[in-house]
Amino acid sequence: MTFTKLSVSALAIAAVSATAAAARDEIRVVGSSTVFPYSQAAAEQFGNVSDFPAPIVESTGTGGGMQIFCGGIGEAHADITGASRAMKTSEYELCAGNGVTDITEVQIGSDGLSIAVSRDSAFEWDLTKTQVYLALAAEVPVDGAMVANPYMKWSDIDASLPDADILAYGPPPTSGTRDAFVELAIVEGCMEIPMIEAMGGDWAEDNCARLRSDGPFIEAGENDNLIVQRLQSDANAVGIFGYSFLFENSDTLKAVDIEGVTPSFDTIESGEYGISRPLFFYVKNAHRGVIPGLQEFVEEYTSEESMGPGGYLAERGMVPLGDSKRTEEREEAANAVNMPAK
Amino acid sequence: MTDITPEQTGSNRSRSSTELVRQSLARRNRKQKVLQGFGIAAIFFALSMLVILVGSLISTGYPAFTQTHVELEVFVDPEEVDTENLSRGNYDDMIAASLGAYFPDVDMSSRIASREVTQVLSSGAQLKLRDRVLADPSLIGETITIKVPASDNFDQLNKGLIKRDTPEENRRLNDAAIANFDTLDAAGVISAPLNTTLITSADSRFPELAGLKGALVGSFWALLVCFVISFPLGIGAAIYLEEFAPKNRLSDIIEININNLAAVPSVVFGLLALAVFLNWFGMPRSAPIVGGLTLALMTLPTIIIATRAALKAVPPSIREAALGVGASKQQVVFHHVLPLAMPGILTGTIIGMAQALGETAPLLLIGMNAFITSAPSGPFDSATALPTQIFIWADSPERGFVSRTSAAILVLLTFLIFMNAIAIYLRSRFERKW
Incomplete structure (x- = not known):
């Protein structure tokens, strides 16, 4: 029977390739979907200029990446994870519990989060963080008490804003972009309200951080392109995503200014633009010298050509670090300086 | 129905059932017509959805089956190639030099000025030249004709997906970049052949180099x-x-x-x-x-x-x-x-x-x-x-x-x-x- 022959030969091929693939010879990078395009760029560049195979980069989200990265030491576990926030204490403990104690934390640059609207929108949008909070949070203070968000139109919040329904597309809770947005815009905006400020920072984090689920805020999944498409079809809807997406789509979308500052590479780097966050990658130092090319890849990733101003990461939308910070991060990365225990 | 009387089973009843059938015939025919109508409507709906799906895929997908290329005459400068290690040559500069021939006013030795011009080409252009030289080292010192892909933005421009009538500040390419592209186009080196890369290459972060x-x-x-x-x-x-x-x-x-x-x-x-x-x-x-x-x-x-x-x-x-x-x-x-x-x-x-x-x-x-x-x-x-x-x-x-x-x-x-x-x-x- 021909199918017997076919399966036997296929099994033989599989067996031969199994012996060839006994050891992992390429670097594995997991982690944040925000850092993914930068890791991609560094990986492709590394594959082209070095004699090592290009690293394999997978977008798992910051939290998912930490789970895989902290799984243990050895070929089955990833070498590098990207993160759009610093590693949490619980994640460090997970790592330490699995024997992953020697980790270098490298900040590659920062990412500006942008709130964007379609270019068809006639209004010149300029919001304060407090207005963003009042529009999107689940509970807001009204007459001294926290109540379910009553605002349905922008003009309900401030008369100077357009008389249009609040409609915002944003990332789901699994996304690092969402974490950063809640932390940098919502909670900070909440803290600027005198009544909340009096309650203290911890109280604010517990009570302001929930986004509303009664319609005006819509979770649009991890696919930022989908948000872009929806904004194009509704001039008054706003979308929340990384600045690089706004930059790539600047012909159809325009930025919402935050406290009078338009997001741009300059305003994000200087910190003038309020909603920006650092981007990191974490290297498992026990894998250096074991996984071929890991040391060289880390050096490529942190090289001036890559993370410097005008480098290929900046071309993709990352906002580079200042000169002295960059040199410091580069040296720490190359010398495998372990991050302090958390 | 055991206790039916003979009169009821007689001709009287058969007449009435023919009558009944005749009366209901129009209604039953109408019902059948309606059912057939629904069936045809369902098929029509399904087919039109299929046409919309395939039509939208083809209309957005067809530009990807061609790729804008630039044909260059490149002098493989022996001084720029490391004969010990062919893959480490300065292929970037060779490509830039050959492109410079079309732009006599641009100082190609200045990195910033030459970037304005070389951004027309994909960053994979130098790799394509490198692979040619690696495969045949006898090309060193020769002038070769090589077709390299244009970068994504210019590919989009050539296909009309980036519109020239968009105001400059909203367009992804500025007027100077478009003028550079037009200079090359006027020189007749721009072509849009079948995009074989789509099948012959693996993934890349550059759309023009990415394949399946x-x-x-x-x-x-x-x-x-x-x-x-x-x-x-x-x-x-x-x-x-x-x-x-x-x-x-x-x-x-x-x-x-x-x-x-x-x-x-x-x-x-x-x-x-x-x-x-x-x-x-x-x-x-x-x-x-x-x-x-x-x-x-x-x-x-x-x-x-x-x-x-x-x-x-x-x-x-x-x-x-x-x-x-x-x-x-x-x-x-x-x-x-x-x-x-x-x-x-x-x-x-x-x-x-x-x-x-x-x-x-x-x-x-x-x-x-x-x-x-x-x-x-x-x-x-x-x-x-x-x-x-x-x-x-x-x-x-x-x-x-x-x-x-x-x-x-x-x-x-x-x-x-x-x-x-x-x-x-x-x-x-x-x-x-x-």
Whole structure:
């Protein structure tokens, strides 16, 4: 029977390739979907200029990446994870519990989060963080008490804003972009309200951080392109995503200014633009010298050509670090300086 | 109706029933017309949805089947090439120098000034030159003609996807960049040949260099593994259940479970694979072997059900005749029943494989959606598959990936149609009617 022959030969091929693939010879990078395009760029560049195979980069989200990265030491576990926030204490403990104690934390640059609207929108949008909070949070203070968000139109919040329904597309809770947005815009905006400020920072984090689920805020999944498409079809809807997406789509979308500052590479780097966050990658130092090319890849990733101003990461939308910070991060990365225990 | 009186069963009643039929005829005909109308409307609706789907895919996808190229005369400067290590040559500068011939006013020795001009070319241009020289070192010192891809923005401009009448501040290319491109176009070095890169290259972050080779090879390995496992196992299970197993409560339970398994959402199989194959057996992430095993779990019930149906369709007279001339039960199955059922089995298998080819969710969970710039050389190497490649491209910010996503979907649909055509051919060619 021909199918017997076919399966036997296929099994033989599989067996031969199994012996060839006994050891992992390429670097594995997991982690944040925000850092993914930068890791991609560094990986492709590394594959082209070095004699090592290009690293394999997978977008798992910051939290998912930490789970895989902290799984243990050895070929089955990833070498590098990207993160759009610093590693949490619980994640460090997970790592330490699995024997992953020697980790270098490298900040590659920062990412500006942008709130964007379609270019068809006639209004010149300029919001304060407090207005963003009042529009999107689940509970807001009204007459001294926290109540379910009553605002349905922008003009309900401030008369100077357009008389249009609040409609915002944003990332789901699994996304690092969402974490950063809640932390940098919502909670900070909440803290600027005198009544909340009096309650203290911890109280604010517990009570302001929930986004509303009664319609005006819509979770649009991890696919930022989908948000872009929806904004194009509704001039008054706003979308929340990384600045690089706004930059790539600047012909159809325009930025919402935050406290009078338009997001741009300059305003994000200087910190003038309020909603920006650092981007990191974490290297498992026990894998250096074991996984071929890991040391060289880390050096490529942190090289001036890559993370410097005008480098290929900046071309993709990352906002580079200042000169002295960059040199410091580069040296720490190359010398495998372990991050302090958390 | 035992106590019906004779008058009621007589001619009187038969007349009234003819009357009744006649009266209801118009209404029944109308009902039939309405039903037919609904049927036609449903078919029309389904067809128009198909036309909209395929039409939108083709209209967004067709630009991806060509790629703007720039033809350059490059002098392979022996001074720029490191003869010890050919791959370390300064190919960037050679390309820049040859491009500079079209722009006499631009000082190509200045990095910033030359960038204005060289941004027309893909960053893969120098690699293409490098590969040419690596393959044939005798080219050093010669002037060669080489066609290199234009970068994504200029490709979009050439295809009219970046519109020249958009105000400059909203356009992704400024007027100076467009003027540079037009200079090259006027010199006749711009062409838009068939985009072979789409099939011959693996993934890249640059749309103009990205292709489906890695995904095609990855899908091939995954499907091969899936076939090798699910085909013999599925047929074996079906033969036992259909021909040998005693009909009792246990075999009933097994049958119900197999039928239910065919309806389990594929993402569940992905979670199972993540827990069992990756975390417990420690198999490699992103590898087609794991993908194939997962898809095999999914395809098995389909094959078992199709095989049992095909075996059932072989008339009992065949079995009885074979038993009658002294064949053992095993001989009956392998010499007579199975060969006669084969066309039906193969049809079911191919349809199952086509389903597996288009399956995405379980592959996402086992990491087959990674960014991999080379095609796998075996089922243990990391790879993507066609549907996951579509997923990655759909999520990429670069504009060039919008049309490439549609093009990749068209490639996937072509394979699916091809596989289904084979199934239909097998069925009509070899199927026997009793």
